[in-house]
Amino acid sequence: MENLQDKPTAKEDSLTKSLAVPMQRRMFMRYAGATAAVTTLLFATSCDDDDDSPTDPMAVDLGSGDTGILNYAYALEQLEAAFYAEVVAKSLSMFSQAEQQIMQDIKGHEGIHRDFLKAALGTSAIPNLEVNFSAINFNDKNSILTTARTFEDLGVAAYNGAGKLLENAGFLTLAGKIVSVEARHAAVIRDLISNGTFSDSANEKGLDPAMAPADVLAAAAPFIKTKITANNLPK
């Protein structure tokens, strides 16, 4: 396992693979694998499982269990990373020097979230999603910032809602490491739109939203061309 990781890699995508192999074994066997085996046995003997929903051959299914939740996060990070990559490629000159740095930083953060989750999921990762940004005007600063706010607030609500669906405490902490950075992004973007609105997402109890995957995916659907099914995610 360690040798595999150290082996020099010729192609770029084999780098991902070499990372994915130890990840696969280490994370999913140690954390999820053994757990899944026991749970499966319990289900098989005693539970009326209603998970088998009809499958659309064209759709990308996120999967089940913790892997499904991580794929769900990976899908959202793909969306955000693609968006900021486009902003930096097309729209940077519209922003002040300080704002450009913010956009570059967020592009980097979303990019590494995406690539990290892909590596962590290894062969369980869903494929690359095709995005649809036709509703966004990349020549209009306001359109960019309001879309950014939508994505960041949605990301925060998604991670907040997904925490309880994770079985493994290690994955929960990982999600926690990412969600607070999404919240920082959301606050900064909100302040760029209107200074002082950084936490106006919160309700009167001072709590940010927590959304279920189905609601998050419905909100994200207009921006994702690839059909995603999430029927097997934990509820």
Add this chain to the structure above:
Amino acid sequence: MNIFRIIEDIEKVDPEVYNKLDSRRNAFKYMSSVGKKAALAAIPLALGSVFQKAYGQSNSTILEVLNFALKLEYLERNFYTQGLAANGLIPAGAARTAIQKIQVHEAEHVKLLIATIQSLNGTPISEPTFNFGKNFADWNTNYQTFLTLAQAFEDTGVRAYKGQAGNLISNDAVLTAALQIHSVEARHAAHIRRMRNNAGWIVGAGANSNVPAGAQPVYAGEDNVAQGGINDVKTVGAGYSAEIATGAFDEPLTKEQVAQIVSLFE
């Protein structure tokens, strides 16, 4: 053996069994966490552990976390309340509005935590006496010192909640509420950081956070690049800088680390 039959039987005697397990799903959670170590043959043992958690130890762990969070929220509420009351400390306008908004959130968090602790039949700790001037004498006369401490408290809060998430995994409602507070603290942190002309996110172990040496424990370990079994997260995809790699992940603090930070103000 059918675990659900057993639980259903218990339900006849104790109708609240599901509340104590939180949910059917959590029964799995408990079972499977034990299942990691135990063979299937050991399920009766695992079952015992399910009920031990439901009827014993798990509630006390959760209450401990909630009281730990309550102490931090008391600290924040107290700090902002005193700061807002200090004559001429916080400039009128955007700055004051922001601090007021944050103070209201912290006060709400205090209320919510107290109510949650009581609903779990626990006893909320009473508000400790804080001494913000202990190591920062001009905290309520020098606006920059005040903002520095505000940043330190918010970033500590984010890291403290994150460190306890795993201890709340058995209670969905409490975990979700904690996460909903956690992200609000991160929003506060980002805003305060920018009020001080810092980036909204933490790069390295305090490299971009502009805090005095005494406050460095707040950022200890934020330079970590090992994530989820990947030894160096800078190497994923086409590769990333250390600034991006450390900025993209906030790191947890342990209870002990948080206690050490809080002790600077007690």
